[in-house]
Amino acid sequence: MIDFNDSIAAIATPPGRGGIAIVRISGPDALKVASLITTPPGASARPIKARTAYFRKFYDGPEEIDEGVVLYFAAPHSYTGEDVVELQGHGGNVVPQRVLSAVLKIAGVRQAEPGEFTRRAFLNGKMDLTAAEAVEDLISAGSESAAKAALASLSGAFASRLETLSAKLTQFRVRLEACLDFPEEHEDFFDSGRAATELESLEALTRQALTIAGQGVRLNEGARIVLAGQPNAGKSSLLNALAGSERAIVTNIPGTTRDVLTINIEIGGIPVTITDTAGIRDRPSDEIEAIGIERALNELKQADLVLLMIDSSKPAAEAREALAHIQKLFDHPKNLMVVKSKIDLAPNAETAELLTQEPWSHLPQIATSTKTEHGLDLLRQQLNEVLGLIPSEGVFSARRRHVFELNECAAALTRAQEMLELGDLVLTARELTLAQDHLGTITGKVTSDDILGIIFSTFCIGK
Ligand SMILES: Nc1nc2c(ncn2[C@@H]2O[C@H](COP(=O)(O)OP(=O)(O)OP(=O)(O)O)[C@@H](O)[C@H]2O)c(=O)[nH]1
Ligand SMILES: [Mg+2]
Numbered sequence: 001m002i003d004f005n006d007s008i009a010a011i012a013t014p015p016g017r018g019g020i021a022i023v024r025i026s027g028p029d030a031l032k033v034a035s036l037i038t039t040p041p042g043a044s045a046r047p048i049k050a051r052t053a054y055f056r057k058f059y060d061g062p063e064e065i066d067e068g069v070v071l072y073f074a075a076p077h078s079y080t081g082e083d084v085v086e087l088q089g090h091g092g093n094v095v096p097q098r099v100l101s102a103v104l105k106i107a108g109v110r111q112a113e114p115g116e117f118t119r120r121a122f123l124n125g126k127m128d129l130t131a132a133e134a135v136e137d138l139i140s141a142g143s144e145s146a147a148k149a150a151l152a153s154l155s156g157a158f159a160s161r162l163e164t165l166s167a168k169l170t171q172f173r174v175r176l177e178a179c180l181d182f183p184e185e186h187e188d189f190f191d192s193g194r195a196a197t198e199l200e201s202l203e204a205l206t207r208q209a210l211t212i213a214g215q216g217v218r219l220n221e222g223a224r225i226v227l228a229g230q231p232n233a234g235k236s237s238l239l240n241a242l243a244g245s246e247r248a249i250v251t252n253i254p255g256t257t258r259d260v261l262t263i264n265i266e267i268g269g270i271p272v273t274i275t276d277t278a279g280i281r282d283r284p285s286d287e288i289e290a291i292g293i294e295r296a297l298n299e300l301k302q303a304d305l306v307l308l309m310i311d312s313s314k315p316a317a318e319a320r321e322a323l324a325h326i327q328k329l330f331d332h333p334k335n336l337m338v339v340k341s342k343i344d345l346a347p348n349a350e351t352a353e354l355l356t357q358e359p360w361s362h363l364p365q366i367a368t369s370t371k372t373e374h375g376l377d378l379l380r381q382q383l384n385e386v387l388g389l390i391p392s393e394g395v396f397s398a399r400r401r402h403v404f405e406l407n408e409c410a411a412a413l414t415r416a417q418e419m420l421e422l423g424d425l426v427l428t429a430r431e432l433t434l435a436q437d438h439l440g441t442i443t444g445k446v447t448s449d450d451i452l453g454i455i456f457s458t459f460c461i462g463k
Helices: 030-037 095-104 116-123 129-140 144-154 157-181 183-191 194-221 235-243 287-301 316-329 349-354 376-386 400-421 425-443 449-457
Strands: 007-011 020-026 054-060 063-073 084-090 109-111 223-229 261-267 270-276 305-311 336-341 365-367
Touching (some): 007 030, 007 116, 020 095, 020 116, 030 063, 030 095, 063 095, 084 095, 095 109, 129 144, 129 157, 129 425, 144 157, 157 194, 157 425, 194 400, 223 235, 235 305, 235 336, 235 376, 261 376, 287 316, 336 376, 400 425
Parallel strands (some): 007 109, 223 270, 305 336, 336 365
Antiparallel strands (some): 020 084, 063 084, 261 270
16 A cells, blocks of 8 residues: 655656656655755755756765756646756766665655655546546557557546546436436336447447547557468568568578467558468478477467468468468468468469458468569558558557457346347446546556556656
């Protein structure tokens, strides 16, 4: 449990060489700290007004340790909602640490835990949970689109969508409760089918939010693409082509790639991880290849999209075997795209014919050559489309936690509709309460200390 009576301090700027470093203090003793640090022994403290920059020397007892700007933000008009002081001194590996350790010597001040400033901001009502999480997303954004999405969440785009949803849900629940108390006055709402229609549209709204949140997660974490196929199909060559550099070893010996190799690239401004794997075949040549194949299969299970590479110059038996391996892993391979490789070589007619038949004909297919670079641009474009990575208007950053809760909310709304159809208004009401609780968990209206601990522990110290 956090003790709100103490004050916390941390270096808010990154470690290493830099012009300026900021030591941030938040809590009831912040102003006292500013005063003690900037006053030499024996001298009387000079006043520090809120939102005014002062250039002062910083002291550790009698010793002068740095000089810089002091800023004071009085509660509640600060990031955390508490009194906050910033000591902006020189950067580097030594000086900021000395300033911090001088601050920590003062009674009532302790080192902040990761994310504790933002946690206090949340607990003081300065921001909701989606905004608090967006702070961390903004800091760790790996691409411009991810940063834009995080900023949208920070300024409340996600929260306001959820609030609209929650408000509609409340309205509906009020009518439902009224009906339970005074059935005769509200029959019409339910008998006419209006209630059913409203619930249906509530579920549709939830699923819309779910789609956007899913995009937000991929923007944050990057979509996971895994290359799969027979040995020698050209997987490592494609990885190199997409990376723009020779990252993976390419030879004409089948079974070249043994281990899993993952690289991070951007496609159209979106972070993507691409994983190269050992070619999958039934009879590996040695134990190392066998382990590699096992690892490949593990990667495939976690992929957002599998690119199944088929060498268009090889006999159809290879393609059949490659697909069989995928089908063994997934009953309904939903995120599967076929990449026909080596189309600069003479095509195998039997393979070409096979790919026009079921179930191949239902899969997206794209013809490529890493030798001539044919199809590579088209492939990048298709990757964006298939993964839904082209950020739609109003995309906000989101986390897997949000997607999970929205899914649960949608499921509760589906069950509510079933109960309504059965005429059981009590159970309908119960499902709606559940649905609303799941929404509340996202913004932090319904929350437990455990969840908060997990969320804020991933933050950096000083934020
Ligand atoms: N002509 C032609 N050859 C290619 C093309 N792509 C790859 N190759 C060749 O095919 C061979 C195998 O390529 P890799 O990229 O190592 O194949 P892989 O699927 O990673 O193979 P494993 O690691 O053994 O599973 C190499 O000799 C490549 O030069 C292409 O588009 N055209
Ligand atoms: Mg390889």
